[in-house]
Amino acid sequence: MRYAMAIDTKKCVGCSDCVVACQTENNVPIGYCRDWVIEATTGTYPDLSLEFRSERCNHCSNAPCVRCCPTEASHVVNGGIVLVDHNECIGCKACIESCPYDARFVHPEGYVDKCTFCIHRVEKGENPACVNVCPTKCMYFGDTDDSNSEISKILKKRKWKTLIPEAGTDPNIYYLI
Amino acid sequence: MIEELIVSGRMNPEIDPHLHAWPWYVPTDLFLAALVAGILIFSAFLTLHGKENEFPAAVKRAPLFAPFLLGIALLLLFLDLSHKLYFWQLYTNIRWESPMSWGSWTYLFITPLSVLWAAIHIQDVFPNLDLKFSWLKESIEWLKTYKKVLAGIIILLAITLGMYTGILLSAFNARPLWNSAILGPLFLTSGLTTATAVVLLLKPNEKEERRFIVLMLIFAGIQIFLLIHMIMGYLAGTQVHIEAARLLLGGEYTTSFWVFAFGFGLVLPVVLQLLKLNGSKIPVTVPAVLIIVGGLLLRLIIVEAGQASRWLY
């Protein structure tokens, strides 16, 4: 099993619902976030293109944060979800330095925090809060090892990219382009 | 024109607008650790070669500082932890993939050894020191019989420690400016250079001073070579590494790096020492202090600029 997310940049409007839904679902303190939205404009008026991307931890298959963690607080669970065990984290921030996506942060309680793919929902068969709330339905979540899953099908059908593949982390957030 | 902006989210403290999760604690720790590594390497190496009495400043006096410097380094590491009450988790795990892990274990072993090493030499430095307890005296005498074994172990651990200070950073593929295999040798070399400076400050005898000035010139020379080599490596690399090198070549950190860390911290002391070797009356403290400050600046700049370097997407 390999959980992944595909985000359709053709539909995303950058409304940031994913950000606030994550904050309320996971009680992320005000002033912090586990996901965020990037707007990228290229070209010169009036020949322009615009891309919105909802970004978060890529739950990399080759996760540098897990490798550099001195205590095994950062670990991978079933389905490839990368988690941080708050009771093992010492707050050395090596994982923060190791993440090319800057997806991690220090929670005010001291431990390092990040996107969990809403594992508490996923294990109940629900989608992560961000996927569930997205008004444009531009986000797909599922198992890429299952060739019949919605996400596998859409990745077969559509062109996609991942972020910084050259960093070699083997990310699992796909952007449909 | 390419315009990329964060629409929302990503205001995480220490991460945005640019990463600064490691402020001065970590680079200062790296500096002190490499310095101690250098001090212990010189002391242990000269001991193994039976030159204790020819080089009293390097072999006997300098190591007395090692436990204190290591103590400060460890304290800084601890202060940097954001979840401090859980620090013991470091020592319930051994993770060879994690430099932070094996670095911590190296600290765990080298710190008591540095205390023993200092203990062996304390009466040589302070002959009038009364150790009060006979068991203490006896233990030290017993230790002295294993001095060479101890020296061997210390050399291995000190090299590990010195390399760790660079590898900790270079293991982070995510920060292009750190992502160079040269960083380990560079920081180890810098540790040795700064250690020669410490020795020069501890009133060496004439022969020792001359020898250590030469050593300083050699290691500073290697350091300059490695630094330039590292930057050339970036420039020969991918766009990402070129962008990272630009932080030092015209970018935000250009002045602090080239003028202060490189110029005043490396080139100027080298010139002064060369002049001194050729007979100029330059107080040895000047180049020595410059080298030490330069070593600290190097770590501070590399750590900060490294955090500012990023992959482009």
Place this chain on the structure above:
Amino acid sequence: MDKDFSRREFIKISSAGLGGLALSNPVFNWLKGETMVPGVLPGTYKRVPTYCEVCFWKCAGWAHVNDQGEIWKLTGNHEDPHCNGRLCPRGTGGVGMYYDEDRLKTPLIRRIVNGKQVYREASWNEAFDYIADKMKKIADEHGPECIALFSHGSGGKHFGRMLKAFGSPNITAPSYAQCRGPREVAFFSTYGEGIGSPERVDIRDTDCLVLIGSHIGENMHNGQVQEMSDAIDKGATIITVDPRFSTAASKSKHWLPIKPATDMALLLSWINVIINNEWYDKKYVEKYTFGFDELKEHVKNFTPEWAYGITTIKPHIIRKTAKVMANAAPSVIIHPGRHVTWYGDDTQRLRAVAILNALLGSWGRRGGFYNPEKRNVAKLKLPKYPKPSKTWRDAFPEQYKLAHLALASGICDATIPTAERDCSFKGWIVNGTNLISTLPKPANTLKAIQSLDLMVVVDTMPMEITGYADVVLPECTYLERYDNIRVSAHREPTIALRAPAVAPMYNSKPAWWMAKELANRLNLQDYFPFATEEEELDWQLKQVGSSLDEMKKIGMKKFDREFDDVYPLENLDDYEFNTNTGKIELYSTAMEDEGYDPLPTYTPHEEPPEGFYRLNYGRAPMHTFSRTANNPNLTDLMDENSVWINPKVAKEWDLANGQKIWLENQDGIVTSFPIKVRVTERIRWDSVYMVHGFGHTDKRMKRAYGKGASDSELITQTKIDPVMGGTGMRVNFVTFLTEAPIKGAV
């Protein structure tokens, strides 16, 4: 009682009493300090139905509440066609409205203490007695009609009932004359029906969506955003006309970067192309429309070449896009937009939009405009409302004759006494609308306020308008109260319940209770026959075969349509339109009868003087006007606006990205606060753009104070739509000040 205030000074009060509440909601501490094991949420959670009040879309949803009575999160109701189970960012962040520690906490009455005007905390009884006394006095001296209600939101219904019972019909919302009024009038005069809200556009099924200055995706009208996304999925063609490269423009196959204020020329040219090429739906036009020949004659000179000179859109693009629309017809929507009060000829521009849709046969067709249906809950059995002897219209003889709702700006104007008018408004009740930034020409609004005998503001937040009130009543948020059943017209009729998820915080109260208490003091208790709102709702619901208990469980109820006529004109069935001719009036007899142009014409609008740029304003998806400016969850997403400036212009003015500047308009008015420059290719060189709702001047809103700049301050000119009194607001021009202006120097 205090003597009347000859002049209302703006009162800045420190927020009264009660310490701050922790910002993050305190429910889910289970995440802290323990390994996250799924399914171990301590305590139990219940879902309480609500419908959202952060904007007018009113999505039905659920508040998730724990057993300590704390709100964890808000989610959408899956059955609701407004949101389909997905709230927008503002809806999701609506919980911040409840947790906002800067809320109004207790009733306040303006008093003079030591010669200074101050607010004194008051009991509800004192506040109501004060208001009732003043209302009676105004009624005795001037007539009850001289009290007006301005409202935006659910509370208005309750105060409206009280006011109608009192004898005043003057109930208004700025959403009409400052927003969608021209659209309603234009479509009414063309089709005999308005557009309504949610808009009756069948975006989900359309093949071609044409947006003119409508920035769906930035305006987060939930259902429409969702349907636009569905349409993208299905491969629909989107055409966007906007001087700015909006989010919607970026999703479009054709973006027409039009010169601002020239949309009418483009529309007329499209009509010209479609008629001349005979691309219109001939059967539809023949069967349903009136005045085709007059239209054809009227537009014959409006060629793409003519329009090119005005709009800067190349003729072949105009032809090509017209062809795209015609190919998709009747599954095409030329979207009527929502905020359409731009240049003062807005009703006419929307008439052109209505005509274009009619030519393509999209009204009443799948993929065009559907026929919404609603199921009203039973009307309360109330005594007849007294017949007013005068209305706001009396202040505007022979003007705005097609306005079918009261004009907020009109009532504001009619509050300032003039020599020729024998009667002006003397009392305002303002509920949930910050008139200082909602109405154009803030100086005019303040002048009107100075002429009042009574000014009551009911709000949840210390918005600027509360600083001018005689009495401030703290309303509880929508999460703490019942409200009227949401009755919405959609493809299927639905009703939705709002029930309190938690008890009102501080000393805040629901509007229903306030209106009833006031009614009691005005001897109007018969208009509030039920002791509680629960009883009133239960009675109403039982009349439609439901009950309060049932609705508390399901939140939202769908009904079957009475007739299967979502697309009544799909097969060219016979249909009688509610117009004078019974047909779609391409040539409007209603307009002609009232002396307005029966066919839309192009009039050039004023252009920015040298060194000035047209001020365009709009929405961000995470905010609703100024209402959400202090919401902790939403300010976390976006806490200030910026002014978009084209790189060429920025270079000319030597402005850098992120630099703070002040904007000055053509009348020398400068923004209270500086605003950050955003140098971006997404904006044309002849205009600037900023998101509305920022630059708050009230320090009581700690997160919003001084963040960004207010476009409202700069809107000191309006062009009034002669047809219905809409206030065209995109007629202001700004220039840049790089240094702080010296106060009073202008």
